[in-house]
Amino acid sequence: MNNPQHIIPLNVIQLVSAYALILLSLGLARLQRIGHEKQLLWSSMRMLFQLIAVGYLLHLLFAINSPLPVVLMLLTMAGFSLQIAGSRIKKRMPNFYRVVGSSIIIGCGGVTFYFCLLVVGYSPWFDPRYLIPLAGMIFGNAMNGASLAAERLSSEMHERREEIECALSLGATSRQSAGEAIRNAYSAALRPTINTMAATGIVALPGMMTGQILSGTEPIIAVRYQIAILCAITGAVAVTSFLIVQQGYRRFFTDAHQLKRE
Amino acid sequence: MNQPQKSGNDPIVEFTDVGVTKLSPAGTSMVILDQISFTARQGEITGIIGASGSGKSTLIRLCNRLDDPSAGTIKLNGQNIATIDPLVLRRKVAMVLQKPFMFEGTLLENLQRPFLFRKLAPPSAESLEIARVLDLVQLPAEMLKRDARSLSGGEQQRVNLARALVNHPEVLLLDEPTSALDRPSTARLASTLNTICHSEHLAIMVVTHDLYLAEHIVNHLIYLEEGRIMEQGVGTQMLAIPQTTAFSNFLAKPEREQKSSS
Numbered sequence: 001m002n003n004p005q006h007i008i009p010l011n012v013i014q015l016v017s018a019y020a021l022i023l024l025s026l027g028l029a030r031l032q033r034i035g036h037e038k039q040l041l042w043s044s045m046r047m048l049f050q051l052i053a054v055g056y057l058l059h060l061l062f063a064i065n066s067p068l069p070v071v072l073m074l075l076t077m078a079g080f081s082l083q084i085a086g087s088r089i090k091k092r093m094p095n096f097y098r099v100v101g102s103s104i105i106i107g108c109g110g111v112t113f114y115f116c117l118l119v120v121g122y123s124p125w126f127d128p129r130y131l132i133p134l135a136g137m138i139f140g141n142a143m144n145g146a147s148l149a150a151e152r153l154s155s156e157m158h159e160r161r162e163e164i165e166c167a168l169s170l171g172a173t174s175r176q177s178a179g180e181a182i183r184n185a186y187s188a189a190l191r192p193t194i195n196t197m198a199a200t201g202i203v204a205l206p207g208m209m210t211g212q213i214l215s216g217t218e219p220i221i222a223v224r225y226q227i228a229i230l231c232a233i234t235g236a237v238a239v240t241s242f243l244i245v246q247q248g249y250r251r252f253f254t255d256a257h258q259l260k261r262e
Numbered sequence: 263m264n265q266p267q268k269s270g271n272d273p274i275v276e277f278t279d280v281g282v283t284k285l286s287p288a289g290t291s292m293v294i295l296d297q298i299s300f301t302a303r304q305g306e307i308t309g310i311i312g313a314s315g316s317g318k319s320t321l322i323r324l325c326n327r328l329d330d331p332s333a334g335t336i337k338l339n340g341q342n343i344a345t346i347d348p349l350v351l352r353r354k355v356a357m358v359l360q361k362p363f364m365f366e367g368t369l370l371e372n373l374q375r376p377f378l379f380r381k382l383a384p385p386s387a388e389s390l391e392i393a394r395v396l397d398l399v400q401l402p403a404e405m406l407k408r409d410a411r412s413l414s415g416g417e418q419q420r421v422n423l424a425r426a427l428v429n430h431p432e433v434l435l436l437d438e439p440t441s442a443l444d445r446p447s448t449a450r451l452a453s454t455l456n457t458i459c460h461s462e463h464l465a466i467m468v469v470t471h472d473l474y475l476a477e478h479i480v481n482h483l484i485y486l487e488e489g490r491i492m493e494q495g496v497g498t499q500m501l502a503i504p505q506t507t508a509f510s511n512f513l514a515k516p517e518r519e520q521k522s523s524s
Binding site: 168176261 | 326327
């Protein structure tokens, strides 16, 4: 699907020219006195070094073309997903890392396996040119869903304590008493993905598709890939968030259907 | 001073040397309740009175296993409640929480909730079941279609009571039922509780800071201080001639200082 002869390889001067836009952003930030200039500069530097490092790492992985380094890379990505999801949340649910970690591994791992091997169907299964970018997109988006599901579930369980205890007192099970909290958390986790699907192609052209088009891929083929990956992302967010809320709500209760004290 | 009450009615709830210990945020052990022993009987109202932090609310939450004790035994009809399925127990031991919580929907839908929790067909507005509880709490049937959250505080407290009674409980627990009510509403509630206790032959246990309830409807009164029973006996006798300095001092304090939710 690649036609490298169509790509203009960006050289250092072109990249420096692109960075002029960061300097412009810095100037505007200073003009508005928002006080985020250092953060903007630091983030742009992080982006530069992180992407260059990933570029060389991918180059190395492509050259080695062996399953073990690819799997290690995927596990590292899953670990970072979990760490970032955890750092974003102020009030974590009990056993946060166990709940979210297992959900990301099962949800994203399962969807990635299904999508790469059965939908796209490339060979060998570990081909880093396919597996790493596709898994990266699936993990990255599922991480956002995971953060939203976990954070919303914690806040709903906190805010609805009276409602939950009232239901428990009337003979409800833990699941029945937390039903509204579970529904709201799951809905919050899915909402951005639903919005993205609805807006794709109208409000914004997705990064994967534009990247493929820039690389010379026929737009019709690029669009097919984009449709397929959006389906995979939706599936990963849905499964991961579902596992989080289903496992997560139980952590707020004892086996005797008692709400644990905060 | 512990004086087990003498009464001809059958014992239904029996506390024997019950204690609750919890870990403080600092990690130290805190005694919430210590060596609590008393008996609540059918057809009688047991009042639990005490200052803020005395452990009243914790005590009542043990009866339907919203919390579990750290020591001692609680029996319902001679059976240790730790061996009873909490969902079954909470149908026999209903609880009205301090703040009347109304589920979204009409008054009728609120009364139907306990049936839905048990996966039973909910009774209709015309059913004898609904008529029975409305009659007990003196709410007109015309109110059934009203949005439960639009009702006044006193009306919501009655709905709360009616909802707890639809399961035909043997014991009714009330946690500070008059905390949000004015004096006329408190008097009406007191009269309602008295009627329910005798017509349904229930054991009622009521946590209160309100001496009005203690004076007018409580048969057996328990005075708690710092998690221990300092005095217990026939309510009217205890209020007329306190036997302990602790209870005398409590009665001597202005009522506003006794308002609490421990």
